[in-house]
Amino acid sequence: MEYWFTEEHSDNVRFSIRTNKQLASVETEIQRVDVFDTPEFGKILVMDGNVTMTEKDEFIYHDMIVHVPMAVNPNIKRVLVIGAGDGGTIRELCRYPMIESIDMVEIDEAVVDICKEHFKTTSYALNDPRVKIYFEDGLRFVRSNKKVYDLVLVDSTDPIGPSEGLFSREFYGNCFNALKDDGILVNQHESPYYDFNVKAIQKSIKRLREKFPIVKMYQAHIPTFSSGYWLFGFASKKYDPVKDLNEEAFNRLGLKTKYYNTDLHKGSFALPNYVKELLDYDIK
Amino acid sequence: MEYWFTEEHSDNVRFSIRTNKQLASVETEIQRVDVFDTPEFGKILVMDGNVTMTEKDEFIYHDMIVHVPMAVNPNIKRVLVIGAGDGGTIRELCRYPMIESIDMVEIDEAVVDICKEHFKTTSYALNDPRVKIYFEDGLRFVRSNKKVYDLVLVDSTDPIGPSEGLFSREFYGNCFNALKDDGILVNQHESPYYDFNVKAIQKSIKRLREKFPIVKMYQAHIPTFSSGYWLFGFASKKYDPVKDLNEEAFNRLGLKTKYYNTDLHKGSFALPNYVKELLDYDIK
Known part of the structure; x- marks a missing residue:
């Protein structure tokens, strides 16, 4: 099984990160917040579909x-x-x-x-x-x-x-x-x-x-x-x-x-x- | 119909570019060479699956x-x-x-x-x-x-x-x-x-x-x-x-x-x- 998170950098460009597991997915009053564990970047924080932080960088x-x-x-x-x-x-x-x-x-x-x-x-x-x-x-x-x-x-x-x-x-x-x-x-x-x-x-x-x-x-x-x-x-x-x-x-x-x-x-x-x-x- | 070219930046990271058309695909004596027309980057040159040049950058x-x-x-x-x-x-x-x-x-x-x-x-x-x-x-x-x-x-x-x-x-x-x-x-x-x-x-x-x-x-x-x-x-x-x-x-x-x-x-x-x-x- 392959499991990928994909962010759209533009309508014509996609950046995909292999994930091990989704650790959280919350609809707050403000936005959607997701956390994934990934082999390349460690844990990543995603807000409304955009990567906002990764442990690696x-x-x-x-x-x-x-x-x-x-x-x-x-x-x-x-x-x-x-x-x-x-x-x-x-x-x-x-x-x-x-x-x-x-x-x-x-x-x-x-x-x-x-x-x-x-x-x-x-x-x-x-x-x-x-x-x-x-x-x-x-x-x-x-x-x-x-x-x-x-x-x-x-x-x-x-x-x-x-x-x-x-x-x-x-x-x-x-x-x-x-x-x-x-x-x-x-x-x-x-x-x-x-x-x-x-x-x-x-x-x-x-x-x-x-x-x-x-x-x-x-x-x-x-x-x-x-x-x-x-x-x-x-x-x-x-x-x-x-x-x-x-x-x-x-x-x-x-x-x-x-x-x-x-x-x-x-x-x-x-x-x-x-x-x-x-x-x-x-x-x- | 959607048509995408995908490059593997690592085993765990993929970069995908929407394409309009494949303009060339040649197996030379040395390598595989592809040319795509894309809406984001103009024409792109791909060698053995890696983007080596785009008109945009x-x-x-x-x-x-x-x-x-x-x-x-x-x-x-x-x-x-x-x-x-x-x-x-x-x-x-x-x-x-x-x-x-x-x-x-x-x-x-x-x-x-x-x-x-x-x-x-x-x-x-x-x-x-x-x-x-x-x-x-x-x-x-x-x-x-x-x-x-x-x-x-x-x-x-x-x-x-x-x-x-x-x-x-x-x-x-x-x-x-x-x-x-x-x-x-x-x-x-x-x-x-x-x-x-x-x-x-x-x-x-x-x-x-x-x-x-x-x-x-x-x-x-x-x-x-x-x-x-x-x-x-x-x-x-x-x-x-x-x-x-x-x-x-x-x-x-x-x-x-x-x-x-x-x-x-x-x-x-x-x-x-x-x-x-x-x-x-x-x-x-």
């Missing part, structure tokens, strides 16, 4: 969403995380002794429950005493806070579906207000490879630029995500992510990382021309 | 195999290309006015015939008067030349199958001898993501290091290749690919490229820690 996504901003401003103390129910982003944040508090806002409590059961290598971090979890809509949560955070991380699902509001003008404006004067916002920004994603990315970066003086995109290779090529947005009131990278401070911490290093940090902002073009960068 | 591979060495040494005049039957590598080389001659050694004449018929946007370059095509075994061809080339490009298929010899100690030794004292060798080096590829990469880089004083790997995102994450090897007798990058000379040429730029050149050598580890690099 979650380190790539979590290294890149966390260590890039942390290596730019080594004085980050208060962090707001939107989404991140699997705990991976929280795990990486908790490795920094200077972080004093992490507010995590996850709209779907069921995701946290499922991850606590099936993904202990990421979800254990949710028990860190610095972490406070709010089960509510990130869009609403961020409205009520002014100039309190050093860093906002938006670890959301795709802009089509429950996370749509997390790519909106209103949300970015509220994040701007919730950040201190040297605050940084980082959000996952989809793949620029398939045409149907490109428009969402362009709209989102335009909105970020309306609000933040510094907006740069950076890239990572995440093989189990659509096209394997992923962008993150870095928006800041003060710091340039490459010029202000504090290599010495990061390396002094001695954090062992499986993907991130400070050379790769700089390289990840060097985008291919076709991506610069769609993001409306100057191309030299 | 061939620019990534061809930019990265050609412009990286050309931007390091702007005085390259004589080039040897092994493989490259589709013509894409030759097309990019022919954009450099300083190149005087290109010897192309393709073991399978049928590949060139098929590409001339179906992939005119790459194969037209094969008619450039500087190009001389030899239909023979690259392994044998390279034995007979001493210190004649400025650059050797190995644009081969995978190390398992007809191209196995192109990753051997003997082949690298002969390439070293065929290169001038400031010669550069660049070869496609597979994806480091799936375990079964890792051993072949490790063996190959070890052999390159036995022969060349400077050996560095660099990366690109090629979504239609296995894992989407691809490595190239840069081996040289004299030039460091980053320290000796001649940005000014490259940018003075004014070549419009869809993937490559000199910032990305530097970034492409900044590898993730898990790759540095498997390549036995120092990790700071």
